[in-house]
Amino acid sequence: MEKLKQIGWDDTILDIEKDNIARVITVQKNSYRVTDGDMDYLAHLSGRFLNQASSPLDFPAVGDWVDVQKLSDERKAVVNRVLTRKSQFIRQAAGTKTEAQIVAANMDTVFIVNSLNHDLNLRRIERYILSTYESGASPVVVLTKKDECTPDEVQDVMIQVEEIAIGVPIVAISNVTREGIDELMEYLAPQRTAALLGSSGVGKSTLVNTLLGQDIQDTKGVREADSKGRHTTTHREMFRLPNDAQLIDTPGMRELQLWEGESVIEATFQDVEAFEKECKFNDCQHDTEPGCRIQEALNNGELDEDRYQSYLKLQRELAYEKRKQNQKAMLEEKNKWKKVSKQQRENYNFRKMR
Numbered sequence: 001m002e003k004l005k006q007i008g009w010d011d012t013i014l015d016i017e018k019d020n021i022a023r024v025i026t027v028q029k030n031s032y033r034v035t036d037g038d039m040d041y042l043a044h045l046s047g048r049f050l051n052q053a054s055s056p057l058d059f060p061a062v063g064d065w066v067d068v069q070k071l072s073d074e075r076k077a078v079v080n081r082v083l084t085r086k087s088q089f090i091r092q093a094a095g096t097k098t099e100a101q102i103v104a105a106n107m108d109t110v111f112i113v114n115s116l117n118h119d120l121n122l123r124r125i126e127r128y129i130l131s132t133y134e135s136g137a138s139p140v141v142v143l144t145k146k147d148e149c150t151p152d153e154v155q156d157v158m159i160q161v162e163e164i165a166i167g168v169p170i171v172a173i174s175n176v177t178r179e180g181i182d183e184l185m186e187y188l189a190p191q192r193t194a195a196l197l198g199s200s201g202v203g204k205s206t207l208v209n210t211l212l213g214q215d216i217q218d219t220k221g222v223r224e225a226d227s228k229g230r231h232t233t234t235h236r237e238m239f240r241l242p243n244d245a246q247l248i249d250t251p252g253m254r255e256l257q258l259w260e261g262e263s264v265i266e267a268t269f270q271d272v273e274a275f276e277k278e279c280k281f282n283d284c285q286h287d288t289e290p291g292c293r294i295q296e297a298l299n300n301g302e303l304d305e306d307r308y309q310s311y312l313k314l315q316r317e318l319a320y321e322k323r324k325q326n327q328k329a330m331l332e333e334k335n336k337w338k339k340v341s342k343q344q345r346e347n348y349n350f351r352k353m354r
């Protein structure tokens with residue numbers, strides 16, 4: 001029990017034999033590095049597990065609690081099952097159409113990391129916030145490289161972000177001067193888990209090192225390089241901070257594809273939805289209808305055109321995703337019936353033969 005407290009205890013797993021519980025630190029090819037709080041060891045999926053797993057979401061992800069059986073070799077174990085997650089950040093696997101992928105599991109907080117000094121993309125931050133709510137965790141926007149900006153510049157960005165990140169904490173930090181790090185630690189209490197998400201180069205791995213107080217995660221400042229001659233994080237890994245909080249580092253995401261974020265669009269676009277409700281007609285297309293509150297708000301500046309466009313874009317994407325998933329489900333259903341009827345035919349032929 002004490003051991004588990006150190007790696008982050010969760011009430012939902014109290015009912016399980018504690019000796020058999022571990023937490024996934026990294027996902028390697030065909031194996032998992034897990035920890036029981038005292039010791040790290042390597043785990044493989046049991047045959048039973050593989051037989052039962054059907055979707056990519058069934059497989060262990062970084063941050064998962066797993067039910068393991070230790071093997072006689074002390075450093076090895078098999079995973080029998082993934083415990084129910086309290087949160088999971090899902091994105092569409094890069095390059096595939098409708099395949100989901102878990103970026104991090106069981107985190108309390110998602111740090112949405114952006115650099116203050118370049119490439120600030122408010123629309124992208126909006127999307128991360130949506131996906132974070134959808135994951136079951138709470139978002140915090142982290143703005144890095146404060147040391148490279150004047151106080152006025154920092155202020156300017158903070159105001160822009162505040163306008164779109166309604167009710168979301170925003171923390172500006174510097175890995176160089178350590179400014180803002182104490183404030184960030186408020187979201188990293190002992191036994192809590194946070195995940196760092198954001199584009200490549202914004203300083204996620206550097207932040208891990210800052211919080212660990214030592215250089216463990218390689219950063220672009222380090223000479224170990226990728227094919228383009230610079231280092232990038234290639235895998236997700238969970239780190240235990242000195243205060244027993246857990247921090248999950250992830251590789252930079254180029255694109256963030258939403259996964260069924262419908263239920264939270266409302267939370268993130270409260271302002272737009274409020275205007276929409278004030279339209280004269282229920283089925284208003286917000287085009288040329290009389291009494292359209294959206295058009296009025298756009299015209300008098302109450303609603304920013306870019307923000308409205310990104311709201312529409314998200315809705316279109318969600319509709320598109322839904323259609324895709326429906327099609328996939330229909331196809332699977334069809335194949336299932338094909339299989340069933342083939343089986344029936346075979347049974348029938350078999351009986352006829354006898």
Ligand SMILES: Nc1nc2c(ncn2[C@@H]2O[C@H](COP(=O)(O)OP(=O)(O)OP(=O)(O)O)[C@@H](O)[C@H]2O)c(=O)[nH]1
Pocket residue numbers: 144145146147148173174175176199200201202203204205206207218219220221231232233234250251252253
């Ligand atoms: N001036 C300044 N530079 C920083 C800060 N944080 C990170 N950097 C630099 O930004 C570069 C990228 O940092 P990384 O930590 O590798 O970025 P990352 O987000 O982990 O990138 P990926 O691993 O590709 O996802 C490195 O050269 C860091 O030294 C900061 O607060 N201030």
Ligand SMILES: [Zn+2]
Pocket residue numbers: 276279280284285286287289291292293294295
């Ligand atoms: Zn309208």
